[in-house]
Amino acid sequence: MNVATLLLPARERFGGQRLSEATGRWLARAERSGFEGDPAARALDVRPRGWPVAAASRQRDVGDAGQALWLRADPAYIRPDINGARLLAYGEALALGEADAAALLQALKPLFGDAGFPLDAPHPARWYLRLPAGTRLPEFAAPEHALGADLFDQLPDGPEGRRWRTLLSEAQIALHHHPLNAQRAAAGRAPVNSLWFWGAGRLPDRVSSPYARIASDDEGLAALAHLAGARVGPLPPAWPGESAGEALFDLRAARDLAMLETAWFAPLRAAVQGGALAEARIEFADGVRYTLRAGQRWRFWRKPLRSLAAPLAGDAAE
Template identity: 60%
Template sequence: MGTATLLLPPRARFGGQRLLQPTAQWLGRADQDDVEADPLPRVFDILPRGWPVAAVTRQRDAGNAAGSGWMRADPVYVQPDINGARLLAHGDALGLTRADTDALLPALKPLFGDAGFPIDAPVPTRWYLRLPEGARLPVLADPARALGADLFEHLPEGSDGRRWRALLSEAQIVLHNHPHNQRRAAAGLTPVNSLWFWGAGRMPDHVRTGFSEILGGDDAIQAFAGAAHVATGPLPERWQRGEGQRLLDLRDIRDLAVLDRDWFAPMIADLGSGKLDGASLEFGDGRRFRLARAHRWRFWRRPLQSFVQRPPDNEPE
């Protein structure tokens, strides 16, 4: 037997969607508390503290991250609007191939090389800047969590930020004018018209986790799990019972009915039958529901029908 921790989107994403009665009953009886909204500091113990995504994914992609600082400069598509430019696509959504990066990167290399930040792309969807010794490392948002956001709200401010904003503006001009992007647009493909700077840092001294298996998640979580020497894999189509302490990243699922049918209900069935020791549902807004088999006897607690409002915390145990 084992335990399962499910990482989930913020509860507000589900709007007025309602839980099925068995799940509502179990969650109404669960222990609840508030934790840090970002679950990753709880998933991984990283020293020195931080979340140096670029270095860890670089080590997995190219094996040469040691000894340098790194920043991701991922290709993205942003759509200009009256207030700025919004991030609409990144990563696999762009459908980039090695031929795309071979066409686009040579035009960017002089710009970033002259600035002291050599750029390359060992993987078509993951582009990297090598940072010189002593470079300031800005903390910038993961593009997967910033879809729809204004690009310029996620650039560093002040004198250091001015340099990055200038580099980004010049890169956007290069990409906008590049004939390969024009060919992509003519073929009905999404052009690469900007970059997303994020994940700066150096290889950590150690990465550890209490989980024995981590399923799903973006490439960053998979890379950190690999650095911690933990079994990883893609997310299955629905709940499957496993051994040990497992983490399942379900943050990309937005349909509560799908979560309930394919994940919550079969997981709770295993919990009720004693085939699962415990489960934790951790939502992106910081609310956590901890479930144990003994909670089935809390018959006095009301079912949780919706995630829109928190239930009272002062009901009797």
């Protein structure tokens, strides 16, 4: 059965944006249900439970994750401000070349090597620490959740957290004095003045997914989906017009409702009504799911929704 699922952010992220008449009517006639948990995590069954991005991406990059404990230590740009400091860019956004990454790592490897955490960068945007078995780690914030936030609210605390705060401070000192950052500043580019620790864990015993295809720009989701054997690729700019089996499209970064309606909702509606898709599902991060099928067009008594936050009349009766 050909099914397409769209992952969207929480409905509140669209603010007061209004639905078009066509989309409002389509959603009003759909089946609406609730679910618990992160919809992205629900897309993959990871055993044991967790989200070990570092190990999954290491396996995808190099193939040597094995049973080691891995931690991402990605290059980052942090800007001080009047209230503290904020993470403004990391990884791919810094556009480092291989020679740039090698030069920066040359200054950092002794620091982490002395701590017992070998550091390397098989990809200029993805840096890894291999940790000894039994290393106790604090909770690290994923960088996409920390972007723009006060740095000190995002750093780990507690006894284990203090150790990593100290290592981070020492790494920042080494990077601050690195000549490459002077060159980047002269060229109007953001310096690499910090690291971001995240994604700790070991390679899962098993990862499975009901989706044959997963399109996402979230590298954690993509790396774990790769372990599940799904066909993984970047998110296309619009509905690609085909879906063999079950496909997932990760649109959690979307904020423009008009763009979604034009690029995704309208062509999906046509695919469902024309029989190319058996159904389409729209799952919001706040736990609301719309399931859309061709036969629902006869629910003409339902009034079109005006916004994504509007209640769906008749839910209890369906």
